[in-house]
Amino acid sequence: MRKEYQVLNVKCQGCANTLKSSLKDKFGEVEVNLEVYPRVITLDIEPIREEELRLSLKKMGYPLINDNLTGVEKITTTAKSYVSCAIGRV
Numbered sequence: 001m002r003k004e005y006q007v008l009n010v011k012c013q014g015c016a017n018t019l020k021s022s023l024k025d026k027f028g029e030v031e032v033n034l035e036v037y038p039r040v041i042t043l044d045i046e047p048i049r050e051e052e053l054r055l056s057l058k059k060m061g062y063p064l065i066n067d068n069l070t071g072v073e074k075i076t077t078t079a080k081s082y083v084s085c086a087i088g089r090v
Helices: 013-027 047-060 071-089
Strands: 002-007 031-033 039-044
Touching (some): 002 047, 013 031, 047 071
Protein backbone atom coordinates (compact mmCIF):
# COMPACT_ATOMS: atom_id res chain seq x y z
CA MET A 1 0.00 0.00 0.00
CA ARG A 2 1.40 3.41 -1.00
CA LYS A 3 1.63 5.72 2.01
CA GLU A 4 3.00 9.14 2.89
CA TYR A 5 4.66 10.07 6.17
CA GLN A 6 5.65 13.48 7.50
CA VAL A 7 9.22 13.34 8.77
CA LEU A 8 11.19 15.78 10.95
CA ASN A 9 14.82 16.94 10.60
CA VAL A 10 15.04 16.44 6.82
CA LYS A 11 16.87 19.56 5.69
CA CYS A 12 18.44 18.95 2.30
CA GLN A 13 19.26 16.56 -0.52
CA GLY A 14 21.95 14.97 1.66
CA CYS A 15 19.25 13.98 4.17
CA ALA A 16 17.04 12.73 1.33
CA ASN A 17 19.91 10.62 -0.07
CA THR A 18 20.51 9.07 3.34
CA LEU A 19 16.84 8.21 3.72
CA LYS A 20 16.64 6.67 0.26
CA SER A 21 19.79 4.57 0.59
CA SER A 22 19.26 3.51 4.21
CA LEU A 23 15.66 2.44 3.77
CA LYS A 24 15.95 0.85 0.33
CA ASP A 25 17.03 -2.64 1.43
CA LYS A 26 14.26 -3.01 4.01
CA PHE A 27 11.44 -1.01 2.44
CA GLY A 28 12.20 -0.57 -1.27
CA GLU A 29 12.19 2.71 -3.15
CA VAL A 30 11.50 5.81 -1.06
CA GLU A 31 10.55 9.20 -2.46
CA VAL A 32 11.44 12.31 -0.46
CA ASN A 33 9.58 15.58 -1.12
CA LEU A 34 11.82 18.51 -0.21
CA GLU A 35 9.28 21.03 -1.53
CA VAL A 36 6.97 20.82 1.51
CA TYR A 37 7.43 21.29 5.22
CA PRO A 38 7.34 19.13 7.15
CA ARG A 39 9.06 16.93 4.61
CA VAL A 40 7.14 13.96 3.26
CA ILE A 41 8.43 10.52 2.37
CA THR A 42 6.38 8.18 0.20
CA LEU A 43 6.79 4.43 -0.14
CA ASP A 44 4.93 1.18 -0.61
CA ILE A 45 4.53 -0.45 2.79
CA GLU A 46 2.29 -2.97 4.47
CA PRO A 47 0.57 -1.69 7.63
CA ILE A 48 2.25 -4.40 9.69
CA ARG A 49 5.67 -2.86 8.89
CA GLU A 50 4.83 0.73 9.85
CA GLU A 51 6.26 0.39 13.35
CA GLU A 52 9.50 -0.99 11.91
CA LEU A 53 9.68 2.03 9.59
CA ARG A 54 8.98 4.43 12.47
CA LEU A 55 11.79 2.92 14.55
CA SER A 56 14.22 2.94 11.60
CA LEU A 57 13.51 6.61 10.91
CA LYS A 58 13.91 7.55 14.56
CA LYS A 59 17.20 5.63 14.79
CA MET A 60 18.57 7.62 11.82
CA GLY A 61 17.47 10.92 13.38
CA TYR A 62 14.39 11.48 11.23
CA PRO A 63 11.38 10.77 13.47
CA LEU A 64 7.82 10.95 12.26
CA ILE A 65 6.09 14.23 13.02
CA ASN A 66 3.60 12.49 15.32
CA ASP A 67 6.25 10.71 17.43
CA ASN A 68 6.06 11.86 21.03
CA LEU A 69 9.68 12.66 21.79
CA THR A 70 11.12 13.67 25.14
CA GLY A 71 13.50 16.63 25.33
CA VAL A 72 16.52 14.32 25.26
CA GLU A 73 15.10 12.37 22.29
CA LYS A 74 14.56 15.61 20.36
CA ILE A 75 18.18 16.62 20.90
CA THR A 76 19.46 13.13 20.08
CA THR A 77 17.45 12.76 16.86
CA THR A 78 18.49 16.23 15.72
CA ALA A 79 22.16 15.40 16.31
CA LYS A 80 21.81 12.08 14.49
CA SER A 81 20.13 13.81 11.56
CA TYR A 82 23.14 16.12 11.14
CA VAL A 83 25.45 13.10 10.92
CA SER A 84 23.08 11.33 8.49
CA CYS A 85 22.91 14.49 6.40
CA ALA A 86 26.70 14.72 6.17
CA ILE A 87 26.93 11.06 5.16
CA GLY A 88 24.28 11.57 2.49
CA ARG A 89 26.30 14.39 0.93
CA VAL A 90 29.32 12.15 0.35
